[in-house]
Amino acid sequence: MFNSLDTLLIKVASRCNLDCSYCYVYQGQDQNWIDQPKRISTETIDSICKSIDQVTTFQNKGFAVVLHGGEPLLLGSVKLEEILSKLRIVLPNYEKYPIAIQTNGILLNDEIIEICSHYKTSISVSLDGVKKSNDIARFTHDGQSSFQKVINGIDKLIAHPDKDFLFSGTLSVIQPTTSPIENYEYLKSIGSKSIDVLLQDGNHTYLPKNKENFESLEYGTWLGELLEHYLNDSNPVPIRFFDDLIKIILGGNPDKEGKGENFYGILVIETNGDIRKNDTLRATFNGADYFENSPNINVPNALLDILRSNEYKEASKIQKPTCEECIKCEINFICGGGMPLSRWSKEKNFDNPSIYCQDHKHYIYKLLDLMEIK
Numbered sequence: 520m521f522n523s524l525d526t527l528l529i530k531v532a533s534r535c536n537l538d539c540s541y542c543y544v545y546q547g548q549d550q551n552w553i554d555q556p557k558r559i560s561t562e563t564i565d566s567i568c569k570s571i572d573q574v575t576t577f578q579n580k581g582f583a584v585v586l587h588g589g590e591p592l593l594l595g596s597v598k599l600e601e602i603l604s605k606l607r608i609v610l611p612n613y614e615k616y617p618i619a620i621q622t623n624g625i626l627l628n629d630e631i632i633e634i635c636s637h638y639k640t641s642i643s644v645s646l647d648g649v650k651k652s653n654d655i656a657r658f659t660h661d662g663q664s665s666f667q668k669v670i671n672g673i674d675k676l677i678a679h680p681d682k683d684f685l686f687s688g689t690l691s692v693i694q695p696t697t698s699p700i701e702n703y704e705y706l707k708s709i710g711s712k713s714i715d716v717l718l719q720d721g722n723h724t725y726l727p728k729n730k731e732n733f734e735s736l737e738y739g740t741w742l743g744e745l746l747e748h749y750l751n752d753s754n755p756v757p758i759r760f761f762d763d764l765i766k767i768i769l770g771g772n773p774d775k776e777g778k779g780e781n782f783y784g785i786l787v788i789e790t791n792g793d794i795r796k797n798d799t800l801r802a803t804f805n806g807a808d809y810f811e812n813s814p815n816i817n818v819p820n821a822l823l824d825i826l827r828s829n830e831y832k833e834a835s836k837i838q839k840p841t842c843e844e845c846i847k848c849e850i851n852f853i854c855g856g857g858m859p860l861s862r863w864s865k866e867k868n869f870d871n872p873s874i875y876c877q878d879h880k881h882y883i884y885k886l887l888d889l890m891e892i893k
């Protein structure tokens with residue numbers, strides 16, 4: 520049986536030019552990145568494109584390709600053009616097969632932006648809000664603020680005539696000690712078209728930063744405040760985190776995993792070609808995102824074999840919570856137990872509610888109230 524693919528995340532560079540304190544890749548449990556080639560090779564790019572071509576003949580539904588890292592722009596402009604041009608040969612329909620780059624924005628320059636425009640590749644920039652929010656965790660390797668360098672990159676992006684397509688928005692990790700409204704208004708003011716927020720990685724064994732315990736509401740309060748401001752904003756910029764919840768409540772489907780009851784097929788390709796499960800699982804234990812027998816894209820049919828495998832199907836099932844508390848929970852169909860990595864504990868594996876359970880309840884019930892759904 521063929522299990523569908525929704526997102527293929529390609530790690531084109533395994534190092535980063537920043538040293539963010541919350542990074543799941545470099546500060547997480549899995550330190551495998553040290554053994555990965557710094558950049559993806561031409562051989563691996565060719566194998567990926569060949570495999571993608573095969574997938575499109577088996578799967579009618581489109582899927583997204585995301586260039587990720589480390590910092591993907593460490594790939595350099597020549598190699599970036601190589602991978603994007605080859606990807607667009609096998610994926611010419613850019614609406615059915617969106618290609619995106621998730622970058623810290625520092626290496627954005629006119630040449631790179633032009634290449635992205637030419638190959639219809641959108642750019643999302645990681646920025647946690649105003650300078651004082653961004654300066655909590657996003658440091659350079661010598662411990663300095665990365666803020667102005669990121670803003671310089673965004674300025675170049677919004678100066679491009681194709682900016683409406685190119686700059687897809689910003690991705691901010693929540694810093695619960697900051698003002699969500701100040702961050703949101705700032706990101707709007709710099710031209711972010713979509714403001715996505717992410718809960719910090721953490722679980723029952725490794726508590727998220729600034730979360731005191733299972734009952735505490737630091738993140739829920741922050742999100743609740745942002746939600747109220749967002750719904751009262753007469754000129755809002757979409758916040759996917761909330762829009763996905765609203766879609767589910769209104770009977771639709773979210774765009775991303777971690778909410779609701781839908782399964783998302785996500786695979787990751789490492790710079791050496793290894794095929795992995797969703798790499799956010801690395802915030803749990805070393806090896807959490809490995810498939811058995813370490814499949815590699817450079818082996819003929821490896822991607823198709825994984826998509827047909829039981830292991831891939833089982834890996835998607837982890838998205839659904841299994842603990843009694845979630846199963847009995849009246850908002851499970853909205854919350855979906857949150858991201859699997861936040862349900863993990865050393866003792867009970869993924870058989871727990873999310874460490875963010877009370878936070879999820881706080882902003883979801885607030886949303887239901889604001890939507891006057893009881």
Ligand code: SF4
Pocket residue numbers: 840844845846848849850851854855856857872873875876877879880
């Ligand atoms: S709110 Fe808590 S109990 Fe309910 S589904 Fe989410 S994590 Fe599970």
